[in-house]
Amino acid sequence: MTPENQTTTSIDVGKLIGSVERFRNEGYRLVQIGCTKVGDLYEINYSFDKDYHFENIRITITGDTEVPSISGMYWNSFIYENEMHDLFGIPVRGMNIDFKGTFIRTAVKYPFSQPPVTVTKGDKS
Amino acid sequence: MSKQITVPFGPQHPVLPEPIHLDLVLEDETVVDVIPSIGYIHRGFEKLVEKREFTDYVYIAERTCGICSFVHGATYCQGIEQIMKIDVPERAQYLRVIWSEYSRLHSHLLWLGLFADSFGFENLFMNAWKIREDILDVMEQTTGGRVIQGSCKVGGVRRDISDEKLDAMAKDLDRIDRDMKELTTVFLQDSSIQHRLRNVGVISRGDAYHLGAVGPTARGSGVAIDTRKLGYGAYDRLNVQVVTESCGDCYSRCAVRAKELFTSTDLIRQAVKKIPDGPIDIKVTGAPDGEYFMRAEQPRGELVHYLKGNGTKFLVRSRIRTPTLTNIPPLIKMLQGCELADVPVIVLSIDPCISCTER
Numbered sequence: 001m002t003p004e005n006q007t008t009t010s011i012d013v014g015k016l017i018g019s020v021e022r023f024r025n026e027g028y029r030l031v032q033i034g035c036t037k038v039g040d041l042y043e044i045n046y047s048f049d050k051d052y053h054f055e056n057i058r059i060t061i062t063g064d065t066e067v068p069s070i071s072g073m074y075w076n077s078f079i080y081e082n083e084m085h086d087l088f089g090i091p092v093r094g095m096n097i098d099f100k101g102t103f104i105r106t107a108v109k110y111p112f113s114q115p116p117v118t119v120t121k122g123d124k125s
Numbered sequence: 126m127s128k129q130i131t132v133p134f135g136p137q138h139p140v141l142p143e144p145i146h147l148d149l150v151l152e153d154e155t156v157v158d159v160i161p162s163i164g165y166i167h168r169g170f171e172k173l174v175e176k177r178e179f180t181d182y183v184y185i186a187e188r189t190c191g192i193c194s195f196v197h198g199a200t201y202c203q204g205i206e207q208i209m210k211i212d213v214p215e216r217a218q219y220l221r222v223i224w225s226e227y228s229r230l231h232s233h234l235l236w237l238g239l240f241a242d243s244f245g246f247e248n249l250f251m252n253a254w255k256i257r258e259d260i261l262d263v264m265e266q267t268t269g270g271r272v273i274q275g276s277c278k279v280g281g282v283r284r285d286i287s288d289e290k291l292d293a294m295a296k297d298l299d300r301i302d303r304d305m306k307e308l309t310t311v312f313l314q315d316s317s318i319q320h321r322l323r324n325v326g327v328i329s330r331g332d333a334y335h336l337g338a339v340g341p342t343a344r345g346s347g348v349a350i351d352t353r354k355l356g357y358g359a360y361d362r363l364n365v366q367v368v369t370e371s372c373g374d375c376y377s378r379c380a381v382r383a384k385e386l387f388t389s390t391d392l393i394r395q396a397v398k399k400i401p402d403g404p405i406d407i408k409v410t411g412a413p414d415g416e417y418f419m420r421a422e423q424p425r426g427e428l429v430h431y432l433k434g435n436g437t438k439f440l441v442r443s444r445i446r447t448p449t450l451t452n453i454p455p456l457i458k459m460l461q462g463c464e465l466a467d468v469p470v471i472v473l474s475i476d477p478c479i480s481c482t483e484r
Binding site: 003004006029030031032034035036037038045047052054056074075076078079086097099102103104105106111112116117 | 160162163164165167169171172175176207334335336337352354355357417418420427429431433441442444446450451453454455483
């Protein structure tokens, strides 16, 4: 199997728009935006691809940090940004289509912002 | 400007096997805007990594989808193997390709049947599903499962296929090819089907690319993206032909899937010829510590499993980005300007899988 060469560059949230603009200008497509809770912080990965060349930029923020929407450059980002809001509770500013928390309806509000489940020995649930 | 009205489409609709809701903003019979809404069957699969060991989570990953379950399982396993730097035996890599391509055959035939049903061609629907039964029989004979195979695991595969069985499968593909040729000739050449699908739901190459279309939805607009070209599994040792069409309409997306049936049977034949003898799995010790974005070509397009581990047996994160999720924005573009009566056919032309999308 040929492993894919992947790069991830960490940036400040203030440089997000400028960095995404570079990808847009160079003709990359947006592959996905994904969020991961690491302790009290959230890592948000923005993944791009052009001619099978895969690149990520990453911002690390606290839960109440407002993230600017990239939907001005990638119209399709609203799918991921609404998901990020509905599952993690990350506020996103300036989305082109803002579902205001109704894109993914869940019984538990912001389920992925909840503390991780701890499994004890003998737990079969 | 005439008066605008909003017509709800779904979540329950005859062409939708699964629930998605679209608010169609109409001027007379013309769709001028579309607002999609999902979230009816969100299952929280990704959250389950916190309480299922990484070796067991493959069963959860497989259940993301009831059509391309094998591809989800294999993609997850390959992602973990990349993090843990596990060298999977060659025979297992070829077996994964064979089952992945059978999954593609099964998925495309299922879709062709449903698509025929959406424009009222019941006989064609039944013929497509008749051939699909032969594919499912092979899946059942070789893995034990028709829908959920359970044959993939971290470090390899659980079951081998004997050389005699592989030869018989390759030989049987000649008959299946003949049946599929007969079927796809109707899809590609019948004048009533062309009349129904040509110039309907058009999306340009530029829009498809910039709006994130993947799989046959992208390739139907001439965007030659196929993640099998990355060479994961044994694909780097096989000749993968990327099928594209240029018109970007429903007919083009249908034609891509019809032609991909034959590239899949060709890949299975190549794999059967090249598959080496040897073990099918390797003992896995330790736990994943690191992260990887594993990309694979699901029947509907590029699938991404982002996996992050911290050295314990429970992953920190499993994030699944399915092709249907990223094909929703292009779908909105296709629907803008179409006639209300064309909406069901256009929606189905992206082969939506909402269970995958919702996870």
